[in-house]
Amino acid sequence: MGQLLVALDVESGHRALELASTLHGVVDGVKIGSRLFTLEGPALVRRLTDEGTRVFLDLKFHDIPNTVAQAVGAAVATGAWMVNVHASGGIPMMQAAARAAAETSARLGQSRPLVIAVTVLTSMDENTLRAGGVERPLFDHVVALARMAQQAGLDGVVASPQETAAIRSACGPDFAIVTPGIRGASAGSEKNDQARTMGPAEAVKAGASYLVVGRPIIAASDPRGAAERIADEMKAGV
Numbered sequence: 001m002g003q004l005l006v007a008l009d010v011e012s013g014h015r016a017l018e019l020a021s022t023l024h025g026v027v028d029g030v031k032i033g034s035r036l037f038t039l040e041g042p043a044l045v046r047r048l049t050d051e052g053t054r055v056f057l058d059l060k061f062h063d064i065p066n067t068v069a070q071a072v073g074a075a076v077a078t079g080a081w082m083v084n085v086h087a088s089g090g091i092p093m094m095q096a097a098a099r100a101a102a103e104t105s106a107r108l109g110q111s112r113p114l115v116i117a118v119t120v121l122t123s124m125d126e127n128t129l130r131a132g133g134v135e136r137p138l139f140d141h142v143v144a145l146a147r148m149a150q151q152a153g154l155d156g157v158v159a160s161p162q163e164t165a166a167i168r169s170a171c172g173p174d175f176a177i178v179t180p181g182i183r184g185a186s187a188g189s190e191k192n193d194q195a196r197t198m199g200p201a202e203a204v205k206a207g208a209s210y211l212v213v214g215r216p217i218i219a220a221s222d223p224r225g226a227a228e229r230i231a232d233e234m235k236a237g238v
């Protein structure tokens with residue numbers, strides 16, 4: 001069964017804490033991205049994790065292995081439940097990330113966060129990939145990066161809903177697939193800037209482990225009601 005994560009894409013720590021409290025018990029975790037983290041820093045993450053909220057720290061590290069390992073170690077110290085890196089950083093970088101997560105959490109006596117990889121950003125298309133020298137079709141590239149992440153010992157990937165079924169069949173039942181781009185049905189008809197979308201039940205049926213939903217919840221007049229409707233639809237999709 002898929003779990004629901006809310007993207008706290010808001011302008012202040014105050015608003016993020018307010019939303020986390022409103023959505024308590026309905027969502028399975030919150031996602032903090034680079035904007036909110038840059039504004040509020042690790043103190044906000046710590047505050048949420050200290051309260052028992054599961055935080056997906058979506059900072060998409062992409063650097064040399066040593067630097068990524070150090071960044072992942074710092075992320076572990078915030079109590080984050082899930083962290084991520086770019087698969088295109090390569091297998092040695094992903095291995096360094098996995099090792100740092102295991103070693104730092106063992107040293108701090110905490111549970112190890114899930115370490116997942118971003119495959120291809122949903123804002124990229126085949127032309128953008130080709131301009132960067134990637135000749136194979138986008139879909140094949142995504143699946144190949146997911147296999148690389150698995151080979152490097154990561155726990156899963158972030159991918160668009162359209163790629164979920166192919167990754168699930170390539171990487172097996174235990175690999176976590178985190179899926180943004182959720183729109184339609186209970187997630188509303190407003191697509192915003194998401195192109196490759198799928199409804200909540202459909203995404204769960206395709207094999208998504210976690211659905212990341214932002215604006216359909218945080219911009220709703222009743223965020224808790226909106227999250228409840230999406231969670232109900234996800235259950236119906238099992």
Ligand code: C5P
Pocket residue numbers: 007009033120121122123158159160180181182192194212213214215216
């Ligand atoms: O508001 P919305 O539901 O579109 O939010 C989706 C969240 O998932 C945003 O935080 C966005 O940055 C993130 N995301 C995405 N596509 C990716 C990776 C992350 O939409 N490939």
